[in-house]
Amino acid sequence: MKAVQLLGKEKLKVNVVSKPVIADNEILIKVKAASICGTDVRMYKNGYSGVDEQHPLTLGHEIAGVIEEIGKQVKGYEKGMRVAVAPNMGCGICDQCVSGNTHLCAAYEAFGINLPGGFAEYLKVPEKAIRQGNITILQEEISYEEAALIEPFSCVFNGQEIAGIHAGDTVLIIGSGPIGIMHAMLALSKGAGKVIMNDLQEERLRTAKSLVPELVILTSENLEQKIMEETNKNGVDLCIVAAPAPQAQEASFNYMAMNGRLLFFGGLPKEKEYVSLNTNILHYKQLRVYGCTRASLHGYRTSEKLIASGRIPVVQLITERYTIDQFTQALDNAQQAVGLKNVIVFD
16 A cells, blocks of 8 residues: 655655554554644654654544454444544553543554554554544544544644633634634634634735635734724733744733633744743733643544534635645645645545
């Protein structure tokens, strides 16, 4: 079978590898769609620990497909089922895993991160992932391409569950990429009164507005003044920083309403991970600041239901579809921020 393999920093190749052979307690998925994530881009640009030409890694953690083979000891699944696969799994016995947060396990593993991933014609799902519930059966209303976007949307869902969305909230989203747009779609579906979006790239803002007409889009010049004009000088109830920009995190405190919440979604580059924050604003406005990472399996399954319902039209985010042989072109577009989501599709 063909698989996209990382061989080291900026070394990647579509290789022909052996089709996985499953044990009695495993499942084999025939991949139908897998989408490219910013994490894939970072792993390509920076390399990844333990990955080299002698130890290649098949990338891809946003995965949907059909069950091809089932081990004799596996219960609850059948050949031919349409499924999506959550990438993160934990040890199963630590306090985080027992609480349902397998994605926060200190010994966590993930497809496409430290296990063979979904940019391949077939994916082997180990017993641990099956038992923890990483395989989600898809409803008829959701396509494989939409199902590949359950994973990034589930991370958005996780963040908003942590920070909270209240009916009537004014929400500011900094960053108008696929994640920012997903945040806007979810915030509106949860009853946000106004959703404002900011980005340094005005073209991306216009694209976001075309997909989510309810958005108020603001360019970065005099942003604080514009936000205060939009909020009757009150500031925003929730600010979501959905861009890997330390300056955006630093400035976010200035946009907040009294008793507001901030969500720092995603990480910063290692050389820029320390930022200066005005903690007097934090104190006197009684702000709450949240972080988030990955998504629980419960959040993943809930996200599948939301997408299948049509309330979160993630299909609008799919800019291009590619075959696995066109992966280099797809990755280049992702690196250059051309379009939104680039999806690899399989026969």
